[in-house]
Amino acid sequence: MNALLTDLYQLTMAAGYFAAGKQQDTATFEFTVRRLPRGRNFVVIAGIHRVVEYLLGLRFTPEEITYLQGLPNFRNVAPGFWEYLAGFRFTGDVFCVPEGTVLFEGQPVLNIRAPLIEGQLPETFLLSAVTFETLIATKAALVAHAAQGRDVVEFGTRRAHTPEAGVLGARAAYIGGCAGTSNVLAGFRYGIPVMGTSAHSWVLAFDSERQAFTQLQQLLGDRTVQLIDTYDPLEAAKLVAELGGPLWGVRLDSGDFVQQSKQVRKILDDAGLTSAKIMASGDLEEHKIEELLAAGAPIDAFGVGTELATSADAPNMGAIYKLVEIESQGVTRYTAKHSPQKSTLPGAKQLFRYSDFDLLGLHDECAGGSEAMLKPLIIGGTLVREMPDVASIRRRAQENLDPWPSEPKRMGRSHALEELEKKY
């Protein structure tokens, strides 16, 4: 369980809310895309599967409670607090956009209505889990869009911020539009297509490039992708041409891709290997892919690693999780933060989506002809929606990205939300 995978202040506040007798207050917290990742005008929401796993599994073990009891922040807790933690379960309601939904700046991802402590504790985990997969799905969408229908394979686990993040990143990259991943565990766990054949070490491990290429062909047949830049790419391409089929194609991993791909294409074509493909990998991202294709590089598929697995140009985004309503002893207060540059809107919200327009309103409003995007996910601590498989989530994302959102969608605020904002 992951009950301690949170910031200390969440647990400090839990002890404080308990001491103040506020553990029965009903709070609504809202997870919002306050600022988009740098250089994006939309995000593809991913990582919702982890919201469900986390909230439904949230428990404190005896060892965890013993650890907390030893921390100075918990010297003065009120009687009953440790028993409360020992029996802790998430019993609240979660309304959430489906994974694969495209959202724009200022839009809500989910809201949680629950007893105050149950709503407070998940902040840290949920922000990280959803933000990370959303960053990667969004980056993948940009890269796949740049590839104009050519396959993009996610190759980035070795650069991910931990190998485990690589697995989740591979899932998100697939949702965003990649054709597959090199990450085997992502294939095993999520049913994502896995791809990959050989590295430079393969070529180096044999006495000759010829021997390395022949052995790979024997193993893989028409799935063979020869990596041709260990020594001289053109010499290697000639060797591939000489060996002939079966063959999927070749991979370039360094050098001038435009010039090399054209030369290699000619070598393959001259040998009659017109259906052999050329894949390129190595420090690629959407802008480089655009340039390569604009320069007429005959590249059929791209392997994208570092830049995708870390969303390197925008490795974080301004997602927030804020208290927007609290009901204490029958009285509801709407809450907002007025700090400079960091203000928030009061009240639990709903996002109403029309084809050409979004409306941000209050959660209990109704906007005819729109789709209410925050849908019930967990009610009273129980999952109420069947979790879609990753292929379905990917389809949803691809539908959301067609037509391509080259500009932010217009969004207005409902009258009721504006009135509430004036009051709080």
Add this chain to the structure above:
Amino acid sequence: MNALLTDLYQLTMAAGYFAAGKQQDTATFEFTVRRLPRGRNFVVIAGIHRVVEYLLGLRFTPEEITYLQGLPNFRNVAPGFWEYLAGFRFTGDVFCVPEGTVLFEGQPVLNIRAPLIEGQLPETFLLSAVTFETLIATKAALVAHAAQGRDVVEFGTRRAHTPEAGVLGARAAYIGGCAGTSNVLAGFRYGIPVMGTSAHSWVLAFDSERQAFTQLQQLLGDRTVQLIDTYDPLEAAKLVAELGGPLWGVRLDSGDFVQQSKQVRKILDDAGLTSAKIMASGDLEEHKIEELLAAGAPIDAFGVGTELATSADAPNMGAIYKLVEIESQGVTRYTAKHSPQKSTLPGAKQLFRYSDFDLLGLHDECAGGSEAMLKPLIIGGTLVREMPDVASIRRRAQENLDPWPSEPKRMGRSHALEELEKKY
């Protein structure tokens, strides 16, 4: 187990090496800092604990093997390959720099000498695990250095690339020089000091700021840190002054820190709270901290989140894991890659460290008066070094950073290495 947490091509090559009868070849792979993270001239190596956990725990479960058997890459594997995987254990030798060591560009982190497949498979996991923690430890060193002896607390789990990466990032940040972390699981698991008191939601959840501040003080006594920017920071500071002790201090999380901290300091001092501290947090990193201190902001401690937890200005580095030697049927070949911009040096290497000079030599050389930095970690698949606790690793890092490496250390190559390079 994490046997599938790798790139597919590692397993494809494993099948190919096995088919080619090369599984008994002895290979040496080397993990090298090829390019430093952008804007750094050194790195603080972290994440070695995961190398040990991973290599000693590497096993294939029956379910994992069944999954692999269904993949098209493994249709033509040689007889005995699946039995080989089922019995797979890492039996090789690992020489590695101790965690907390400061390294410079072009220096080796570790080398693995093992049967070819055992050396090949770990590439993906090791690159990700060590690179990530190294990035964070290095960023933490920069941030802590900028704070000039003031405490820096790692606050970034919510921005980490998965919550689990936040735990490992907190560990690395502590090694790099942070005084503690807000991540409770990092405290539980690694014994790192954990810190944190309350969020804006705490203030919002009560009917008044006064009530919120009073409740927190009752709970935390002289550890109380009042967050004063939910509404008006100066009004909140006056309230803190009026309430008096017990108190650790206040936290500012937005706005003009220079101006605010000076005004708040005066309010606290005028009330006799001269020992109350001011903490600042919110989008901080080493450059902003330097500016704040240069402008005379009376800030006593910093909370650093996003920029630290993602090493946002340099979210990746050019670490490589390459085959450098292979011994096949009694014959040793030294291997190097000659691709443009991506060439590698042949031969298993050792880093010899003198006080003012580093020497990159071959693994079996001896350089009198130097310290050989790659030390035996695992021999014959068995751990041979006691793993230090995180506090010891942190001390090592801090010793390595004193004096501060404001310039890259000079490094030469041994005669033997230069001769080998000419030959391969």
